Amino acid sequence: MNVKKVVLAYSGGLDTSVILRWLIEQYQCEVIAYCADLGQGEDLEAVRRKALKTGASRVFVDDLREEFIRSYVFPMLRANAVYEGSYLLGTSIARPLIAKGQIEVAIREKADAVAHGATGKGNDQVRFELTYYALKPDVKVIAPWRIWDLNSRTALVAYARRQKIPVPVTPERPYSTDRNLFHISYEGGILEDPWLEPPPDMFLWTRAAERAPNRAEYIEVEFSRGDPVALNGRRFSPARLLSRANALGAKHGVGRVDLVENRYVGMKSRGVYETPGGTLLHTAHRALESITMDREVMRLRDSLVWKYAELIYYGYWFSPERELLQKLVDTAQEKVSGRVRLKLYKGNAFVVGRKSQSSLYDPKMATFEEGEGYHQADADGFIRLNALRLKLRTLKQGQPMRGGRRKKGSG
Numbered sequence: 001m002n003v004k005k006v007v008l009a010y011s012g013g014l015d016t017s018v019i020l021r022w023l024i025e026q027y028q029c030e031v032i033a034y035c036a037d038l039g040q041g042e043d044l045e046a047v048r049r050k051a052l053k054t055g056a057s058r059v060f061v062d063d064l065r066e067e068f069i070r071s072y073v074f075p076m077l078r079a080n081a082v083y084e085g086s087y088l089l090g091t092s093i094a095r096p097l098i099a100k101g102q103i104e105v106a107i108r109e110k111a112d113a114v115a116h117g118a119t120g121k122g123n124d125q126v127r128f129e130l131t132y133y134a135l136k137p138d139v140k141v142i143a144p145w146r147i148w149d150l151n152s153r154t155a156l157v158a159y160a161r162r163q164k165i166p167v168p169v170t171p172e173r174p175y176s177t178d179r180n181l182f183h184i185s186y187e188g189g190i191l192e193d194p195w196l197e198p199p200p201d202m203f204l205w206t207r208a209a210e211r212a213p214n215r216a217e218y219i220e221v222e223f224s225r226g227d228p229v230a231l232n233g234r235r236f237s238p239a240r241l242l243s244r245a246n247a248l249g250a251k252h253g254v255g256r257v258d259l260v261e262n263r264y265v266g267m268k269s270r271g272v273y274e275t276p277g278g279t280l281l282h283t284a285h286r287a288l289e290s291i292t293m294d295r296e297v298m299r300l301r302d303s304l305v306w307k308y309a310e311l312i313y314y315g316y317w318f319s320p321e322r323e324l325l326q327k328l329v330d331t332a333q334e335k336v337s338g339r340v341r342l343k344l345y346k347g348n349a350f351v352v353g354r355k356s357q358s359s360l361y362d363p364k365m366a367t368f369e370e371g372e373g374y375h376q377a378d379a380d381g382f383i384r385l386n387a388l389r390l391k392l393r394t395l396k397q398g399q400p401m402r403g404g405r406r407k408k409g410s411g
Contacts, residue, residue, distance in 0.1 A: 039181025090183025127315030209347030226333030249276025
């Protein structure tokens, strides 16, 4: 590939630091480092200095925290997107935004190509590149892990030491991690054996449940049209609200997940995640939906949630099908406004209250005491009509069954 200028998605970690130098050596090209601030909590000025020292001609550091939460995380939360039952998609949802920022810099700087540090075994390569091609169809993409001979972490460490690039991976912490304002993920090292429990000192954010406070804490989350807007009565911007939710969830050990998931490329992989604030907001959001959404609308939306989550996990954020689903989701959220009270205790977030001016819950209708507007005798005809096809089926097929089995001799 003949390239003169490349925009590299750069984090300052082992992989991208090695890739930066490798690109310069391999292509004799200019490399621009692009770093997105998604709330990873790092010294990004140090990352900038490291990129320049490693050989980058320029470094762009974009503060995307508010955009990340407002335009990516919150739309996903409105859909209650969960991949394979427990993963709240913290890494998946970040990749399209990083890739979009790269493409914007590539266009502005008239770069020939973009590059990333995702391996040829994982999901991130797909997420980055689908976004690149969706936003700039003629872009050239360099994926070093798929073409170089540095085919292991050990080889990367050796290369980095030869090039005098500081190495962030140590024998004490051999994990591959990804962090942003929504979550932290851990892969590799001891985690590659799905039988072994993650070591307690691996977790960087949440307290272990057994070390969490012995007294429960109550919090209130307020929503408007499906988006969280206030916490404990105070309104915040999206990123600041999530930051405060993170602190509360982490304090009480909420949001740890350990799962073996199915990667898009076909293999299974174990991932361990910490998503404290996201777990609180997801739990509260579902509780508010329970009193504000029509039953059939909710069931229709829920029947599509698995697809929506899969689209994010696979990297199709900028796809027409995801955008279509988003419109359906957002229409269904128009009345999802109100407050939810959660009780945080020892790794759990219990829903203990919910209220809304748009509530469809009518205590006069639901009460076990004498209520209004509902006549219990009406249920007789309702049941008979719904039982009609069951009765006809049994009558047409022969004698009724007893105890789950047909009568002797009934065939």
